[in-house]
Amino acid sequence: MVAWLVPKPEGLYCAPGDFYIDPLVPVPRAVITHGHADHARPHHEAVLATPETLAIMALRMGEDRAGRARQSLGYDTPLRLGDVTLRLAPAGHVLGSAQVVLEHAGQRAVVSGDYKRVPDPTCAPFEPVPCDLFVTEATFALPVFRHPDPRREIGRLLHDVRLFPDRTHLVGCYALGKAQRLVALLRQAGYDAPVWLHGALRPICALYGRFGIDLGVLGAATGAARDAMRGGIVLAPPSAIADRWARRLPDPVVCLASGWMQVRQRAKARGVELPLVISDHADWDALLQTCDDTGAREVWVTHGREDALIHALGRRGVRARALRLVGYGEEDEAGDAAAAEGEPA
């Protein structure tokens, strides 16, 4: 039993180090796993995160809201905080995403944040860290979620682009992580035409560029001539794809890149014509594999479909419990709405 890590309403609290990990409300000291809005919230006093995550936070919420004191810590650099040794290990979720590795009293706990196991050209790969307690997400923790190879999904998109040369493929994707990964996957597949971006996506793509991720030629969809985008690929936040923003595009094929697209009703309800199952989260197999890889005898589940994961881990002799932290997994809504507001309709 790891007793020094405590789930509180404010978030997960590390007592011997006196800090929270991804707290849900403003706190004196916060360690942030990655820049998505449900994990990185504004107005903390002191924030510790990777340089990439700090840059993302400053960009998305403004310098003045991104933490009064900011400490940057690269991957694999141990740091003593109170009675705890902390280091950050790559989580493979988005640029700068980190697992928080904590050691205290001869025990090791790893807080994963959000993570995935498949290679992503835009961020460092997930590193399994052996530990006593593993704190995992469970966004896609049902055995129906097994994400296909993203290259296959990109292949489907490009086939469709060839099939409908006079239409514009409008791909809904989260502004942070998914958008850049999609562009990088398209480049890997040999697609070298400009990729058009909704205004909400441009600053983060530029930030990725500053961190050395080359995304090729990007165009601004806002203000571009309608015909210039005919036959092309446009990326936009999910909230914009079936709404007024999309009316500027010639005969769009509405696509959405998300792990949720595995389920038909989800795709139908959103009016998606070409669902692309591309996720930045671990799927069912990867969640179980990762819990196995850490060798942890105890697993805590932060958010998602925890019932199934806890049931499955229990059958493998792992003690698992749900933390039921309210407030994670809302990047879809929160990030979306904010992103869409920044763009004139």
Place this chain on the structure above:
Amino acid sequence: MIAFAALLERLVFTPSRNAKIALLRDYFLHAADPDRGYALAAIAGTLAFPAARPGMLRALAMERVDPELFALSYDYVGDLAETVALIWRPPADRPDASPPGLTEVATALADTPRADLPALLARWLDICDTPTRHALLKLVTGALRVGASARLAKVALAEIADVTADEIEEVWHGLAIPYAPLFAWIDGTAPRPDARDAPVFRPPMLAHPLEGVDLDALAPADWRAEWKWDGIRVQLVRTPGGERLYTRTAEDIGRAFPDILRILQDMAGHVVLDGELLVMRGGAPEPFAQLQRRLNRLAPSAAMLRDLPAGVHLYDILFEDGEDLRALPFDTRRARLESWFARNAPPMLGLSPLIPFGSFAELAGIRAGTRAEGVEGLMLKRADSPYLPGRPRGPWWKWKRDPLTVDAVLMYAQRGHGRRSSFYSDYTFGLWRGMGDTRELVPIGKAYSGITDEELKFLDRWVRHHTIARFGPVREVEKSLVLEIAFDAAQPSTRHKSGVALRFPRIARIRADKPAADVEDIPAFLRATRCVDGP
């Protein structure tokens, strides 16, 4: 099977008709024989084999998956075949075989006894990927629901061969799965298949509404008038090869109307007739709602056959004794129809009478004067018009009676599809019921046509600014905007909360000037439309 699965997956999510056609064309161009023939059959709904039951799929999945995990998953996904397709896990020693071809699947399903089906299915599922498993499971449960009709597939084939879809239609029902002669013709390697004595469908002649036509410029003597009955347009086919009852979109509805098929069986020769299918009571047609009850049933009960007997008012004759009459003038065909009818006198079939008239003014009076049940209006046909497939402009006109209208309050709006996918373009509207505190709006119908692009933009904006609740793609709005709804008829309905069903409701006008409180109460509307007896 893989290409077919990919096609289905794409079709299901594609709202636009043209895009669906493009997808089908792409598939038919690139798929091999006879796979594409079986695919065509699957889409057209002509594949026949004993369907697997849901219980069987569930039992099959339970052999592989923890029941609790299956229950959680099914609960989340909501569709059994989809859950099984997603959750299915091949064994570690997964057979190293490629997924079965569509031909193999279709033929094996037809030959496999039900008891052997689970083992066969498990073997297939083990060697398929997720989309292919899904297509396979939808296929075996007989619930393909691909979002594409037989007609759409024929349009796609016609585009490939650069012929009309009607040319395909005319041979279609004479062909058998996997349609080898059809594809040979489409590919240009064989002539058009000959339907000979098969009971094939003949594309019907349709009419445009009488709009923008100067009646004074027409000579009444050149025209014939008949009632436009409010049933469904059908084609009756009786040949040495069998008998069929087709809708005007070539759907074979014979199973739902065994009473009509029996009448055709009792006839002789090779005859093709055009008419209106109706439910009859004492020789007079019943309201459309009664026919709807028959149409809703795949096969009618004995009680339904007794209480809702079907009949046909005949308009035209296309073939008699195998002779194609379609090139003959209307008057000549009419004479042939009357003479054929006099000789055969089939029960439950009747001639739709011609309406004598001296002037179009007189005819307009007849049209205005009729509110008879079962009549939608009039048809005008040139006396010399040949029977042409499609909807040629000029030889025939439909002259529906003026629509009825009612002012109703907008209650809900839903986003449309395709070109209108970003607009709230489907509207549910209602009338008041009750008094005082219990006074509430009750929906009476739904409309998504009739408005101009300008009105669509206005309504879209109005809906966005007056939303009070959201249910998925549906928004509930403030009950304050009045729409004038045009409709062809109001009929009593036990299936609707309001007790009334509207025929062809569409939006005539936006009545931004009218307060919502001023629209009618449902009881008054029911009395006005004679859905209930007046006080």
